[in-house]
Amino acid sequence: MRTAYSVETVRAAERELMARLPEGALMQRAAAGLAAACADVLGRVYGSRVVLLIGSGDNGGDALYAGARLARRGAGVTAVLLAPERTHPGGLAALRRAGGTLVTPGAAEQIVRRADLVVDGIVGIGGKGGLRPDAAPLAELAADSRAAVVAVDLPSGIEADTGEVLGAAVRADLTVTFGTHKPGLLIDPAREYAGSVRLVDIGLELPDQAELEALQHADVAARLPVPGAASDKYRRGVLGVAAGSARYPGAAVLAVSGALRGGAGAVRYVGPAGDAVIAAFPETLVSDKGPHKAGRVQAWVVGPGAGDDASAVAEVLAAEVPVLVDADGLRLAERGAVRARSAPTLMTPHAGEAAALLGVSRAVVEGARLASVRELAGLYGATVLLKGATTLVADAGGGVVRVNSTGTAWLATAGSGDVLSGLAGSLLAAGLSAVDAGSVAAYVHGLAGRFAADGAPAGAHDVASAIPAAWRDIRD
Ligand SMILES: NC(=O)C1=CN([C@@H]2O[C@H](COP(=O)(O)OP(=O)(O)OC[C@H]3O[C@@H](n4cnc5c(N)ncnc54)[C@H](O)[C@@H]3O)[C@@H](O)[C@H]2O)[C@@H](O)CC1
Numbered sequence: 001m002r003t004a005y006s007v008e009t010v011r012a013a014e015r016e017l018m019a020r021l022p023e024g025a026l027m028q029r030a031a032a033g034l035a036a037a038c039a040d041v042l043g044r045v046y047g048s049r050v051v052l053l054i055g056s057g058d059n060g061g062d063a064l065y066a067g068a069r070l071a072r073r074g075a076g077v078t079a080v081l082l083a084p085e086r087t088h089p090g091g092l093a094a095l096r097r098a099g100g101t102l103v104t105p106g107a108a109e110q111i112v113r114r115a116d117l118v119v120d121g122i123v124g125i126g127g128k129g130g131l132r133p134d135a136a137p138l139a140e141l142a143a144d145s146r147a148a149v150v151a152v153d154l155p156s157g158i159e160a161d162t163g164e165v166l167g168a169a170v171r172a173d174l175t176v177t178f179g180t181h182k183p184g185l186l187i188d189p190a191r192e193y194a195g196s197v198r199l200v201d202i203g204l205e206l207p208d209q210a211e212l213e214a215l216q217h218a219d220v221a222a223r224l225p226v227p228g229a230a231s232d233k234y235r236r237g238v239l240g241v242a243a244g245s246a247r248y249p250g251a252a253v254l255a256v257s258g259a260l261r262g263g264a265g266a267v268r269y270v271g272p273a274g275d276a277v278i279a280a281f282p283e284t285l286v287s288d289k290g291p292h293k294a295g296r297v298q299a300w301v302v303g304p305g306a307g308d309d310a311s312a313v314a315e316v317l318a319a320e321v322p323v324l325v326d327a328d329g330l331r332l333a334e335r336g337a338v339r340a341r342s343a344p345t346l347m348t349p350h351a352g353e354a355a356a357l358l359g360v361s362r363a364v365v366e367g368a369r370l371a372s373v374r375e376l377a378g379l380y381g382a383t384v385l386l387k388g389a390t391t392l393v394a395d396a397g398g399g400v401v402r403v404n405s406t407g408t409a410w411l412a413t414a415g416s417g418d419v420l421s422g423l424a425g426s427l428l429a430a431g432l433s434a435v436d437a438g439s440v441a442a443y444v445h446g447l448a449g450r451f452a453a454d455g456a457p458a459g460a461h462d463v464a465s466a467i468p469a470a471w472r473d474i475r476d
């Protein structure tokens, strides 16, 4: 499991550790890891040109000590000091001793242009509310430069706790982060600014519950349902899919295509697109009666391509089994009916659908994804999966949020969400919790998207077809 902790938690862990270590030991660990990462990026340190962008806090201190290490290995190191009189004194002295040069921001443009590597030590977890006006131009210089950019702890200008970006921010090729990931490094839009992320262990002891967690292959493998010797199709779980309409039969077919590959023992389809579903997947149990007459199921998916059929949504919400609500179903589901449910509910909006439910613009949701997913989960008393390049899954209790980053831009294709809803619903029917079903489905779906696309456009049905390969890859 990859975890991320809030700034407050990191600060507390740092205080505790610092009290037990000699002064400056923690910063030396950070600087050593940072210098090693910079050396890897440079390839050859001797003779390289390194520019350090230095703010007035310990983030700048890390960069200065790392710069000193690189200077001792023969790099030409120049530090641009935003606030010379408030710069970390120990770091400054170390760089001077190692032969580094100090300049003011006025000289930055010229030296950044000739640099091989720019190290962003403007601000770390001490920053909030976007870069100050004196720091913003340096972030822009780094963003425009052709040099490799390594961010110290996090790219300056991003919000560490939320992943929001409130103005100019450094765009890094690599972020070297200390002790733990910070939520902003894993959530869009900030995640894009971080480039690849390298975690340097500085010995922090962190609490069990993180702010954010990201499943890895092994975590997903441990959660995928596997039939045992005693399984039959009913014990593996039956999923009901109430989806599609005369106008949108394809959504039903795609939801079923995901469901059949999600581990449920059988899939019942209920709705007006039965002929299309049977033609594509003859193994589906099809019914043209309402959901409450469809026979027993262990979970429902409702909503993809449903048009305006509110009655199916209401019927499904009244069932005492886990329910996944997607697409049109999100608009048709009454909040009170969702809140009144005792079995788990998983809602799977994209940013536009979430915005409509929250009564804000899509841009607001996209800019503040973590706050949005939490707010929606609280509002509906449900688990919410907010789709996007980094999908978030939050439950109503306000606990740890799951983030998935296997997604690919190729997944932004019509019908891809229908496949996801079937897949997640199938995992619900197989007995996974709503948070597990949502986050495991997002992981598998993202990987399937990568396999299907493999550098070229792919349709949603290709993504569904690639699910078994993704599943095998995870279990290997
Ligand atoms: N505390 C520790 O034990 C360790 C801290 N480390 C480093 O220390 C950093 C935190 O250091 P600090 O607490 O000194 O904080 P930072 O260095 O992140 O930032 C604080 C400084 O930046 C300025 N600043 C604040 N907001 C700003 C904004 N919006 N725009 C421009 N400048 C702004 C402030 O004037 C302040 O001097 C971490 O991110 C990490 O890089 C590492 O050395 C590991 C150990």
Ligand SMILES: [K+]
Pocket: 059, 120, 121, 122, 123, 124, 151, 152, 153, 154, 155, 156
């Ligand atoms: K930084």
